[in-house]
Amino acid sequence: MSALDIGIKNDASKIWLFDYDLTLYGEEERFVLNSLDHRIAEFVQKTVGGTFESATEIRKDYLHRFGTTLSGLMAMNGTAPDDFFDFIHEPEYLIYPKVAPEKLELLKSLVGHRFVFTNGRGDWSRAGMAHMQLDSAIEDVFDLKLMDWEGKPHVSAYDKIEKWLVARGVLAQESSEKSQIVLLEDSLRNLEPAHERGWTTVLVNPNIQAPSWVDFHIPHLLNLKEKLVTNH
Ligand SMILES: [Mg+2]
Known part of the structure; x- marks a missing residue:
């Protein structure tokens, strides 16, 4: 049994990356x-x-x-x-997601850094987070513009966010160990490059089966609670 089978350690080393559409707001708000x-x-x-x-x-x-x-x-x-x-x-x-106090509580309980990593332009996810009242729980948005318009699943998108995290002092420059980066995504296709570079992958999707390489599979964001391991 690998350490990942136990759960995701909720500690200060973690860098939580949330896809926006159908991840931060879910299938129920399609x-x-x-x-x-x-x-x-x-x-x-x-x-x-x-x-x-x-x-x-x-x-x-x-x-x-x-x-x-x-x-x-x-x-x-x-x-x-x-x-x-x-x-x-x-x-x-446009229609925006509704206020989500339980999500706010969940996000704020995550130790470490929290960012949105989205194939949209930042104004869309920022407006949505304002409607959900989650903006205070997310440090920043790494959007398609910062990917020079070439989004996930292009490898360049993952290279660019890693460089951005290093520049912010969140990720160590020489870090060969990348499992502290946790990507939550509804798209399997967008998780695959993350898995290949050693990030921890969380599939957030109630409609599809997860292949064995996916570290965690939850139907909705709020189910992340059940996967967290907190050291006391
Ligand atoms: Mg998505």
Whole structure:
């Protein structure tokens, strides 16, 4: 039995990285992501023409082939990333997650550092965290802009956040041991590069089976409580 089978040690060495969409707010609030996806499809339609339905198909195809819809738009249609985000993040078209006091309590109980690591632009997750009233529990957001628009699961995204953590003095420069970095994600595809570099992986998803390399699998963020080991 490995140490990981016991649980995640909740100690000061930990760097907790939370994906935002469908992780910090969960499957039960998928309508939040749906409101964003609707707006993304409208942007695709505005860019390539055609019907809303055909734009929705292109949105999904780009997401599948390029990792994000934006990467597809940049590669295939020459979209400027900030134009894309300025359009899709207009608050009047969006729904945000609800106030989540239990999540706040959970996040604040996590010792160490806490960041959001998201393939969106920071204004989306920051607005959502403000609605959930979680902003005081998260130190900062490492967003797609800081990844130079090439998001997870590209290896460069993980390289860049490690460098950023080193620059902030959170991660030791020469650290070959990376298991203190804990990535919580609903996407298996985005967890895989994290696993390959020795981070601790937590799949947060009630709908899929976890392969054996995933360290922990929980249906919802709040279930993280059950996986924590605290030394007294
Ligand atoms: Mg996600």
